[in-house]
Amino acid sequence: AQSVTQLGSHVSVSEGALVLLRCNYSSSVPPYLFWYVQYPNQGLQLLLKYTSAATLVKGINGFEAEFKKSETSFHLTKPSAHMSDAAEYFCAVSDRNSGYALNFGKGTSLLVTP
């Protein structure tokens, strides 16, 4: 069964600093990989997705992620953090064996300090 592991339940960065949120996946078949964001009191929103096309995926709000098969990773990055990036971030995986139902990680809470 496919799964994801997010390293670090809480990450704190200064405004303007690099954001790096880590995600490693496990899947027996080629995976689809996703990052979702959940702002306070809002629903989950898709940031970006990888579905076997380009390995470097660009998403909304300046975020991007790179699929690295050799490392089974799909880390999320943003060059310069904004205060508005403070939220909960979830990595998720799906594949055809699971009927494409998403399996989510436990999430990483991003705190941005002035």
Next chain:
Amino acid sequence: GAGVSQTPSNKVTEKGKYVELRCDPISGHTALYWYRQSLGQGPEFLIYFQGTGAADDSGLPNDRFFAVRPEGSVSTLKIQRTERGDSAVYLCASSPHVDTGELFFGEGSRLTVL
């Protein structure tokens, strides 16, 4: 609005009672998913529908949980004999196609079992 709508947004009930949670997906979306999110955890898959039929209900925790989607649009998640451990936010999501993996989430129904 055009998004996924979930009602009620908050439900407080007593242990042993029956609860129904409703999801109205985005018009035209054929796939509908239910997830459960406990505090500090990522969303946990419960069940998904392709049209009217439950394509995968492997995430339902036990036979107290049941979901229907009789006309291929609105879905109802039903919980019998509620227990305190059922307290969580129940998320609904829809997707235009089951194999895109891109889910559009509602804001959830927060269930509290006293």
